[in-house]
Amino acid sequence: MSKVYIALQDNEESRYIVEAIEEDNPDATVIYQPAMIRVENENYLAIKRETVEEKMGRDWEVQALHVNLITLGGNVDEDDDQLSLSWNE
């Protein structure tokens, strides 16, 4: 089992994204580093548009994630509604 991870810049917008990730992936570990928030999880992590929109209170496109994205690890599966990271066993 290896971990997938995503790191975002620590700012007003990312906070809502991280909140959404925490809600959708209860097992994920959130690590606050200087100016960066890193989220890790065993094997799988999903960022869902609907949850982020609810947290932000406005429309949000999954692609807008890249504005605050620093790095990520895992195989990416992205469509209009979500972005998920996973490792093939």
Place this chain on the structure above:
Amino acid sequence: MTIEIKTATLEPVRNTFEHIKRRFGDKPASRYQEASYDLAPEQNFHYRPLWAPDKLLYDKSRTAVVMEDWYVHKDPRQYYYGTYVQARARLQEVTESNYAFFEKRGLANGISEPGREKIIRCLLPLRHAELGANMNNMFACAYGTATVVTQGFLFNGMDRLGIAQYLSRIGLLLDGNSGESLTAAKEYWMNDPAWQGIRRYIENVLCLEDWFEVFIAQDVVLDTLVYDLIYNQFDQVMTAAGDGDLAMLIEFMQEWHKDNSRWVDAVLKTTVAESDHNRELIGKWAAEWREKAATDLAPLAEIAVGEEAAGAALEVLANRLAKAGL
């Protein structure tokens, strides 16, 4: 010599204000939370208002609706002053470019004579109705409880003035800035039998003293009906008649209504879900005002759209109330 770059992590001394911490826990709070929750004073008032000696400032008894805690509400759009202004500025930018395009291409000349008559009779008088809506929302803002609720009323009230101004500009575009269409529209508002029902309805709401009933009568019942009737059905009729250019000028109202409805639905749903007392009370208000609005709106609906229009608008309202749990 080697240089080692080190990072030092500075922990903030505190995450947020004490009152936000008490409500949401000790973690970084959003600007919306900090600008909305537990702001209005609730205790230690020294004097009662001379004009209402039985009430305190921000008295919760100004409405018959009872909430254990009014701050359970949340604006799904998370508007506080900053986000609200940004959102409206964006919307207005689009609208301004629409109006500029309409003017540059002289699209007003392309609107047929009956179409122009219809706009002056069925759309322009709404600017007076919007002023009424402004006053009603300002009333609810002034006497309502909890910043998180009242700021929504204030934003709504200001938007209404903006909409009234856009309606006036539509009139000026149609009459070449002479203002004749606005005078005619005022005449319709004051004397045309088709408008007297709505005028009476709004004037009756102006006299209400319970601010939540004002919210139900104005923002829930009347707005749902009028906005569906005029900005949806009337728009379709105009487009079908070949005067679809009007759509460019009323897009602001359509987008605004969509945006505003999210807030109205959230306030309604949270309040209704609080207790059976609230559900019954609000259900009673909604039914009463719905009945009045149905009669008052019918003549205009028939002239603007057709016979089935009022029924279709009532259907939209019924769906909306059902979604809120009424």
